[in-house]
Amino acid sequence: MRTRKLDPYHPLYKRSHDRTTNPALSRLSRFLKKIPSSEKINPLLFPPWERGTTFNYSFDKDNLDFFDPSDSSGNKFQTFLNRVPKNDIQLYTDGSKNPEGGVGIGYVIYQIDRQVFRGSGPLCVHNVPYDAEVHAVLHGIRTATNLPTARFAKDLWVFTDNKELASKFYSMDNIRSSQKAHIEALEAAKMWKSRLRLPHIDVGQVKICWIPGHSGITGNEQADYEAKKGSFLSYHEDNPSHSFSSLEKWHSLKLLRTKEVWWKTHLHTNYTQLEINTIPAFPKELLLSRKALGRIISLRTGHGDFAAYHKRFGHTNSNENCLCGSSKTRLHLFFCRILRRRGYRPKGSINQLLPKLLGTPEGAILLTKWLEQTKFFEEICTR
Known part of the structure; x- marks a missing residue:
């Protein structure tokens, strides 16, 4: 990668x-x-002295007080929007990916409290929603710049619900995907200053801001609708290629499928009986103590203080019998006479208890409590 x-x-x-x-x-x-x-992402496309300075725009904390991750209602944004000059253009953008894999962009343009344009379109399926967000901003800025009413506006406000794009749009550092579209969007933002405008209108600039998504903001909801509509439109490209984020997703899925194939091929017989068919990245059994986790693993695999294990490796000084007189086996704790007298055994038949206690994280926790209460390995089946 x-x-x-x-x-x-x-x-x-x-x-x-x-x-x-x-x-x-x-x-x-x-x-x-x-x-x-x-x-292909070029990390040295811009020299260090131009990164974050040539295209830098600092958020005005007095005006952009709605830029608050904890605000999910959009109330602060509505308060701020009332302070935006009515002649300024407000551009709402969004990207979407439908369950069938289609990717679409959508954008809606407002001016003087009226919707003046709305657009949508499809993208290659080898894109992720972040890529769609970047392309939506690109097409939206180009469209807003060419509007006949752009000559009345000073600033172009771009509102997106993608926090990463809003915070890194004017910075050349860490562009993780759709670098070409990102650069074109920055060039389009520079073209805003050279648009046709009335003599008394200042040059202005493009200001991109984050807004909370799905919070009842009309422009954002309409942009989301356009993006979803665009995701179902047909898109044809002779040689489609992945965006970098899409390639990362492809790599993750490929790695997961490879692990699943390896797991099914090398799955131990004991694990088949215990119905352990997955390999999670972070098994919840790891939350157990080191001692309890070791016992769970030994009961699952058969590698531990068991008679068959000691015979296999020729251990001569090992204790191969339980206190009840039976030979130590992997599943002896379910049949031990002494342990049965002490009670506390979970309800259910052996066929039900095995997959539950040894095959699930919840069962492992229950089994650990059972062994601690009965002190099976400390007093009954000792080494």
């Missing part, structure tokens, strides 16, 4: 983008040929 974010002069750039049919390619090139085509 990181090879797609190299500057063109990096030594690995040519090697990682070598698409020839030479059979003697390096291992890196052969591996990268399996990755679908995607956009």
